[in-house]
Amino acid sequence: MEKLSKIGRYNFLAEPFHCDLNNNLFIGHLGNHLLNAADFHSSDRGYGMAYLNTIHRTWVLSRLVIELNQIPKAYEKFIVETWIDSAMRYFTSRNFKITNNDGRIFGYGKSIWAMIDTETRQPSDILSVREGLINEYVDKDYPCPIVKPSRVKIDDNAELVRTIETHYNDVDINGHINSIKYIEHVLNLWDVDWYREHQIKRFEIAYTSESHQGDSLSFYRTSSTDEENQYNLKITRFKSGQEELETCRCKILFS
Template identity: 60%
Template sequence: MATLGKIGRYDFLSEPFHCDFSKKLFMGHLGNHLLNAADFHSNDRDFGMNYLNPIHKTWVLSRLAIEMDDMPAAYEKFSVETWVESALRFFTNRNFRICSTDDSRTYGYGKSVWAMIDTETRQPLNILAIRDGEIERYIEKDKECPIEGLSRVKMGKEAKLARTIDTHYCDVDVNGHINSIKYIEHILDLFDIDHYRKFRIRRFDIAYVAESYCGDKLNFYTEERDDDTVCVRVTKTNAETVDAEVVRCMLKFEKI
């Protein structure tokens, strides 16, 4: 079988019921499309979930940054390009470009970090040991992803509790923990609709610190900056744990 190229490109549709009141794609649904593109790319090259799941291994998203100049509008077809920028023992860096299907415009870019874990022990695994380091054949260092690197979200102890929510069936993904995109949606819901009438999301950075599970309570703490930037810390509370950090996030807004 011929070796596939290092860069994958996948077409999507901005479905109207996946768009907000402005008739632009929700950030959460864009995030789902990026993760789908990553899944397609890795499966096509034999180091994806189709190979990993039967041997009790899986990919988990560790960090994600999405920076957009604009969002695809309702009914608009768009493409996601994705490629692996680097691979280390326990983490791999994957980039994204979101563009029109005819390649006439670029909507934005994304950067992500992934880890591989054992689905039974939940412990990290050596990525380079999978299929004798098959992932290294697909590393693409020359394609540009011209956004700032993934930032470490720093928050003080003065962050205010904004909301506490319960987690349910629809929050849980195929890996058995709270879905990474569900965190994004819950964080975006911290701001009312009038806020989104005045501001658009320019950049969204999120770091997944620990797993949480169905039945956990999620606590959202916010800290506002002076430059239209808001930081969010998410913690979990359950029978064994109180306020254990699971997610940190930074949103950079831009006036419309």
């Protein structure tokens, strides 16, 4: 297999019907573009989901943070750069840089991924795939100058804001609730008037367990004492007759 560059560059467009009332690209759609770039990058280099599925493996997102100076506007073209900066046995970290064609920086992202066995749903050894091929594409030097995802603290006084049901459109190729759908459901906890006055500056999410179609998701929110307009959240899942379990935590900072 031909050795490619360690850093992948992929072109995208902020399509108008993927933008909000402020003409900004929805953060959920931006997140999907980041995940697509990650898949393009890993697939081109031989350890993407298309290959992994043939050996009963797949990638699952464990943590994601997006930090933005600006958000692409409707019809605006932008580039997502992505690269691996660390690869371990059970986790790998992947960075993102979002720019326009002139090099203006919209923002950055950091993510942590795990590889699982699609039959057992248990962690799988990343370094065993194609004799550790991923290590040939690690770049520790290309800068991604944002803080790594942090531990999100939720106290016992967090308010239950909403409970929703999950359906067909929430489920992704891995058979569980899509990583980005959690983000979209979280952002729906604030109404349109809030977004007329505030813009998302940083969004962090950490996934702790899978949920599936038919689960109910409950959203608990508390204001952070660290910074104004910052909120911490946790999402739990449950089915009738089953225990309520945490599925992910989020931290959001608005301007």
